[in-house]
Amino acid sequence: MKWAALLFACLCFLNSYAECKWKHYEKRGENRENWRETANEMPTKHYPRQDPPDHTKLIPMARYVLHNADWVSLATISILPAIEGFPFSNVKSVVDGSLANSTGVPYFYMSPLDFSARDLTKNNRATVMVSLEETRYCENHKMDPEDPRCTRLMLSGKMKKLKEATPEYTFAKAALFERHPAMADFPPDHDWFVAKLKIAQIAMIDWFGGAKYIPVRDYLAYNYTGTEMLQYHNRHIQRALFP
Template identity: 35%
Template structure:
């Protein structure tokens, strides 16, 4: 019996020393999910993307790649919009032509923030967001296309030359994600937010690229 009492006291002491006095363990509810998602999207110039494979070698399986992205011009405030170029011959574009559902993963690990804190990229202390939706090809000449192109070229100046590459099937076209779901992983948990909250619910986030 004495051994059990001692063990209990030791366990309690470890638990108390593991966190500041009076502090509760942080959880997903302690995070402004919409704001965190917007921050992660805004600071990034690229993202990992997941599509449904159209490759005959592995049809129907997840396919992972990356795309350059922009949500605003350099120095501008966060918009939450995700603009990106597609190229006809690219595997992502091939998958999207068959099924235009796509998911983007943005993470603090991209910016090196997690490494600075010695946090593993897989740890929920290393914030990340999974934003899913459908690919929308933007029509040239529209205000949306103009806004997206300005944002993208501001972040990726060399992209101005991409549409003029004289190679068959290298047809570049500007796209935007029609967001349907936003999921944030952070602080030992994960939580969804609505698209309405995502686009409307944050203070301005000034660009870290200014």
């Protein structure tokens, strides 16, 4: 009975402590999720980005979706013996420029050891697919990723390896390392290189009524800085420095 009473008292104390902590954070204008984060639990809060353009603005929407993506699905033609000639999809980290300077061109940091890079040595044709769901916009608006209103952008073209020491190479590599800092610690013996997709066709699903096709020249010429990504990352930094 003594052990049972002691256990009951401990449980009551822990429950009271948790309630006090929760009220303490409420008084500071914070919620229970903040307390959980400080307790080293997995953070579940997603910091919202600026909302995307209206769906009728095709080019701004296309540029927004790519610039706000951290990764894409990259489809190539496989050279693996068991599935040679089959389409093969892989996840690749991506940028289309620096946080404050969007170009609309997908850039990649690749190794010859990777599935995609090996495929591209034989056939450099590829398709990049990216979804608006990466920003959590669709989830927050109760839309399934396959919902036509959850924009999907598909860029098809030929992959090109950039020459080192060129202005474009320097710009693209700096942008990749800015958005993906872990790349600086990738194994140095993997012969990393920077590649870009030279776009031949742009298809997009962003509303009911089927796919829309965007002229590549108009897409690339559109003056879009993508400053919402810079603001988004600045909020993350401020959150880390001033929790």
